[in-house]
Amino acid sequence: MEEEGMVLNLHGEVPSSAATNTCVLNAEPAFLPHLRKLHAQFPRLRIVLEHATTRAAVECVKSLGDTVACTITAHHLALTVDDWAGQAWHFCKPVAKYPDDRAALWEVVKEGHPRFFLGSDSAPHPAETKATAAPTQPCAAGVYTSPILLPLVAHLLESFGALGKIEGFVSAHGRAFYGRPVVASDKRVVLRRASKKVVGIEGYGTGATHVVPFWAGKEIGWEIAEDEVS
Numbered sequence: 001m002e003e004e005g006m007v008l009n010l011h012g013e014v015p016s017s018a019a020t021n022t023c024v025l026n027a028e029p030a031f032l033p034h035l036r037k038l039h040a041q042f043p044r045l046r047i048v049l050e051h052a053t054t055r056a057a058v059e060c061v062k063s064l065g066d067t068v069a070c071t072i073t074a075h076h077l078a079l080t081v082d083d084w085a086g087q088a089w090h091f092c093k094p095v096a097k098y099p100d101d102r103a104a105l106w107e108v109v110k111e112g113h114p115r116f117f118l119g120s121d122s123a124p125h126p127a128e129t130k131a132t133a134a135p136t137q138p139c140a141a142g143v144y145t146s147p148i149l150l151p152l153v154a155h156l157l158e159s160f161g162a163l164g165k166i167e168g169f170v171s172a173h174g175r176a177f178y179g180r181p182v183v184a185s186d187k188r189v190v191l192r193r194a195s196k197k198v199v200g201i202e203g204y205g206t207g208a209t210h211v212v213p214f215w216a217g218k219e220i221g222w223e224i225a226e227d228e229v230s
């Protein structure tokens, strides 16, 4: 992959194991030594640590060279442990971590660090697999953000003072890392403020294909100006 210029995309968690005291809360930090080792062995290989959730991951990626980048989801900018413990719709892997971990994600976005960018990891699991009441069946892991992604990112970035960094975070940083820099002729998405816009709880589809997006029932302060999409 290094020789071919390919990008290695990693879901950076080690499996849970009682023997190593590993569970969903420390599975991501436990993976970081593997990331360091891979980078040391293949320093020119471009690696993306996908959907990172911890301060340790942010610090680790920052400390590695220009060939290692990191994606952050919209939902991990919003959630912490308390939001998914007891709320299946917010359960995803890696699970959202502590408030201080979320603060580290906010800080690195606010900093406009060029090796950190949006990766939606949007997972449209049917409602019946998220909200299962069956005691024998775990719920599906994943949060569905695609239909509201850019307005949600604007809403969240604004909430922690990083709105000015949105273009780099959702577009330019990732494109630069993948060797597809933004050029003037590219299509653009225009976002505008939306007052009292509530994401519908009804979702989309029916039966086994019924999906409901993240943020359902909540207000979102932004919308895509469809008429201005060029």
Ligand SMILES: O=C1C[C@@H](C(=O)O)NC(=O)N1
Residues within 6 Å of the ligand: 011, 091, 092, 093, 094, 121, 122, 123, 141, 142, 143
């Ligand atoms: O990495 C992933 C994959 C995703 C899915 O279901 O596609 N769901 C998750 O929670 N994490």
